[in-house]
Amino acid sequence: MSPPPRWAVLGAGNWGTTLAHSIATNGLPVKLWTRDASQRDEINQAHTNARAVPGLRIADGVLATTALWDAIDDAEAVLIAIPSQAFREVCRAAGDVLRPEHLVLHATKGLENDSRKRMSEILLEETCVRQLGVVSGPNIAAEVAQGKPAGTVVASPFPRVIEHGRRALSSARMMVFAGTDVLGVELCGALKNVVAIAAGMADEMKVGDNAKAFLVTRGLAELMRLAFAMGAEPMTMTGLAGIGDLMVTCASPMSRNHRVGVALARGASLDEAVASLGMVAEGVHASRSARVLAGIHGIEMPLFEHVDLVLHEGLPPTEAIASLMSLPAGRDVARFRGGASAPPRPTTR
Amino acid sequence: MGTTLRDAKERARGRAHVLAGEEIATEVERRVVGRVLSRAETPTGARLEEVIHETISTEQARLARAEGDPREAADREFVLSLRRRFAHGNDASWGDLVALIVERYLQEISGHFDRRVYAMATRAAPVALGALLHGFVPKAGRPTRVFDVDDRVLIGGELGKLRALAEVGTIVLVPTHVSNLDSVLLGYAVYRLGLPPVAYGAGLNLFTSALIGYFMRNVGAYTVDRKKSDPLYLETLKEYATLLLERGQHSLFFPGGTRSRSGAVEGHLKKGLLGTAPVAYRHALEARTKKPRIFVVPCTLTYPLVLEAATLAKEYLRAEGGSHYVDVPDEFEQLGRWVQFLRSLLELDLSVHLHFGRPMDPFGNEVDEEGTSLDPRGRAVDPSRYLLVGGRLEADDARDAEYTRTLAARLVSTYRRDTVALPTSLLAFVLFERVRRDSKEPDLFRLLRGLSSDAGVKETDLHDDLGRALEQLRSLQSRGRIVVSPLLHTSDVAAVLRLALASFATYHPKPVIERRGEWLHVGDPSLLFYYRNRLEGYGLLDAPALLPSEGSRP
Numbered sequence: 001m002s003p004p005p006r007w008a009v010l011g012a013g014n015w016g017t018t019l020a021h022s023i024a025t026n027g028l029p030v031k032l033w034t035r036d037a038s039q040r041d042e043i044n045q046a047h048t049n050a051r052a053v054p055g056l057r058i059a060d061g062v063l064a065t066t067a068l069w070d071a072i073d074d075a076e077a078v079l080i081a082i083p084s085q086a087f088r089e090v091c092r093a094a095g096d097v098l099r100p101e102h103l104v105l106h107a108t109k110g111l112e113n114d115s116r117k118r119m120s121e122i123l124l125e126e127t128c129v130r131q132l133g134v135v136s137g138p139n140i141a142a143e144v145a146q147g148k149p150a151g152t153v154v155a156s157p158f159p160r161v162i163e164h165g166r167r168a169l170s171s172a173r174m175m176v177f178a179g180t181d182v183l184g185v186e187l188c189g190a191l192k193n194v195v196a197i198a199a200g201m202a203d204e205m206k207v208g209d210n211a212k213a214f215l216v217t218r219g220l221a222e223l224m225r226l227a228f229a230m231g232a233e234p235m236t237m238t239g240l241a242g243i244g245d246l247m248v249t250c251a252s253p254m255s256r257n258h259r260v261g262v263a264l265a266r267g268a269s270l271d272e273a274v275a276s277l278g279m280v281a282e283g284v285h286a287s288r289s290a291r292v293l294a295g296i297h298g299i300e301m302p303l304f305e306h307v308d309l310v311l312h313e314g315l316p317p318t319e320a321i322a323s324l325m326s327l328p329a330g331r332d333v334a335r336f337r338g339g340a341s342a343p344p345r346p347t348t349r
Numbered sequence: 350m351g352t353t354l355r356d357a358k359e360r361a362r363g364r365a366h367v368l369a370g371e372e373i374a375t376e377v378e379r380r381v382v383g384r385v386l387s388r389a390e391t392p393t394g395a396r397l398e399e400v401i402h403e404t405i406s407t408e409q410a411r412l413a414r415a416e417g418d419p420r421e422a423a424d425r426e427f428v429l430s431l432r433r434r435f436a437h438g439n440d441a442s443w444g445d446l447v448a449l450i451v452e453r454y455l456q457e458i459s460g461h462f463d464r465r466v467y468a469m470a471t472r473a474a475p476v477a478l479g480a481l482l483h484g485f486v487p488k489a490g491r492p493t494r495v496f497d498v499d500d501r502v503l504i505g506g507e508l509g510k511l512r513a514l515a516e517v518g519t520i521v522l523v524p525t526h527v528s529n530l531d532s533v534l535l536g537y538a539v540y541r542l543g544l545p546p547v548a549y550g551a552g553l554n555l556f557t558s559a560l561i562g563y564f565m566r567n568v569g570a571y572t573v574d575r576k577k578s579d580p581l582y583l584e585t586l587k588e589y590a591t592l593l594l595e596r597g598q599h600s601l602f603f604p605g606g607t608r609s610r611s612g613a614v615e616g617h618l619k620k621g622l623l624g625t626a627p628v629a630y631r632h633a634l635e636a637r638t639k640k641p642r643i644f645v646v647p648c649t650l651t652y653p654l655v656l657e658a659a660t661l662a663k664e665y666l667r668a669e670g671g672s673h674y675v676d677v678p679d680e681f682e683q684l685g686r687w688v689q690f691l692r693s694l695l696e697l698d699l700s701v702h703l704h705f706g707r708p709m710d711p712f713g714n715e716v717d718e719e720g721t722s723l724d725p726r727g728r729a730v731d732p733s734r735y736l737l738v739g740g741r742l743e744a745d746d747a748r749d750a751e752y753t754r755t756l757a758a759r760l761v762s763t764y765r766r767d768t769v770a771l772p773t774s775l776l777a778f779v780l781f782e783r784v785r786r787d788s789k790e791p792d793l794f795r796l797l798r799g800l801s802s803d804a805g806v807k808e809t810d811l812h813d814d815l816g817r818a819l820e821q822l823r824s825l826q827s828r829g830r831i832v833v834s835p836l837l838h839t840s841d842v843a844a845v846l847r848l849a850l851a852s853f854a855t856y857h858p859k860p861v862i863e864r865r866g867e868w869l870h871v872g873d874p875s876l877l878f879y880y881r882n883r884l885e886g887y888g889l890l891d892a893p894a895l896l897p898s899e900g901s902r903p
Binding site for chain 1: 713728731737739747748893
């Protein structure tokens, strides 16, 4: 028997800490990288990370460090859970230590501002690694940390990456499904947040469950069209990283994006909504990215566009809903035509 | 991988003549047959009789499509004999039958390949090419400009690095594929740059063409029959290419597979032959070869006029329109077209651009002059580590296929960057987009029909668009997204227009675009489409994409 593979987890936020804990609970040694020396000491001495995951007693197999080389050098696999806007910087630094044989997973939902790059694209631009994948799904960190059951997806075109991801994360309380569509999973994770903002608005405006279901489903249809045009497999959107994550983000009042929607519907400005949250909700950026991407790929995304108008151009939420309702209704779902003779293209009419 | 001293000595002795065709063929046969046999013993692998049956039925289907083609007579006879032996065979004879098929395929693939003849002929061929061009081009009674190949073929790019890398490892040239002239020009460029000879798989049709077959045989290409698609053939071909590479034979593949039918730069590459690079690299590492490294060198060809444009465009449109692909003898096999083509280049002082792009390792990392792989931030990377599992070199087809996908994506963006914008494609693009915009016709075929010669565009009406496109091209060039021909380093749009019209009027039997008074008329819509497509995908004039996103497909 070969010794259990060593893992490095980069980022000791709530998700990174939770994942490191899960991996160590499975008996695999983990080094958890954080920038913050006091956080490192707290994890190593008290086995807690109270600010990120209150109440969690972190497994003994997790060793925190503030040196990237220390975390990565003797690891076989690396999991990155760094917020999207800091992702590039950490990857660039980690690139000093990462080697071609490293298997790398990331668990970051979002696109880079302005460049609209996905996290796996950033990894390829900043490091030598090729064998990479993504972890995503309806996974509220706090629930996973409490040991509540959940499911997630590890997507990678590299079977060994999937195999390592499953071995590290599977447990009696976590079912890990496999996928190969990294692009699709990443787009779902980034763009569903925009739909969650719409759902938050709908909840606060008390427009009814019909309306909310309607908005969320149209959002999914738009997301699907865009993702498909960008090269994703349409069925990815029906999986845990797609509908699964969308359901939890749109339903859970714990979701930051949902709360932004609620605040906006109450009449708060975007700045006020963000300030009340204390942190930035991913969907605020993602709506901009989605609009640009929709333009580039020639996809109509009225729901995303209206959320963006509310967020960044001051359109009142009530008017946004009225305007959405006045649009001509086209096909319910896109037809995805494919085959050897015709390149697949989504069509809307 | 137990390597004994005796093995190593034998290998060292063998190196002097490793590429003698016979030794290669024997080794390829041993590997392919061995693999097929051992796969058949696994519970999920194809059984031998299934492999043989699939070979026979695939070949039969292919031959049925080529009914009446005398070139296929030998293959037809072979398949017939296979069927007979298959019908009377038994478990004990399947292995022999597989070996027989592989042997036959190897003969076809490597039959012409002999290293000594090859080395000599590569050097002789350019001289022959020069003579050919000299001999045919000048017209009697006309003061002749000498056809100097060096004026007509502009070779640029990372030439010093290319020469240096050929010394420290094995080069795989991967050019874009525009015309059958590509291989001739590349052969010439390799000679001109003083590079060692390069082996490549040339389409069988090149051998059957009387004129060029002579050439091909003499530059020592091995043969690829693109119409053969049974798994045994593909595996044999791939193994052959792999072995050449791992033994240090510089090679050339067209990763697009065939000439671009649409005229667009390749957007989608075939992974088969590209995928030999990581495998050959691993084999070379395992054999502890002295120079195991493999360097993939993209090469972009840009023609102001394309010899076979009319046929290629027709084939693209026919395939898109849904009718069957028909293999017709094209301009490449017509001597008269060659002469006219070369004469046009000469008279208009036009040149073909051949650009060698930045070399990469088989995993898509750039390499420096010493052959060291670099990550995107310029940090040194040990490429052999991509093949490690638990510290040991290990085969992994799924992993290597993904590496090849990354490599292919990086090659595609290099092709786009290194493509040269020329007056012909620029004018074709601007005029086509003008008509497209005005007609608002979303259907390509209706649009092309609408481009009939009655409809014209006033020449001066194009000036604004031309100026804007020129500006956009310069901006793209400053960001390293494309190369702009010196012919377009001007703001004199009327001059650009004149130059492009003159080019379009010389070679093609029907001018692509014609000037009648103040009006420009489209003489040949499908050619206009073809030349336009070279500039697809750069966002010029903010025109929406016209072709499927993969770019050109065979």
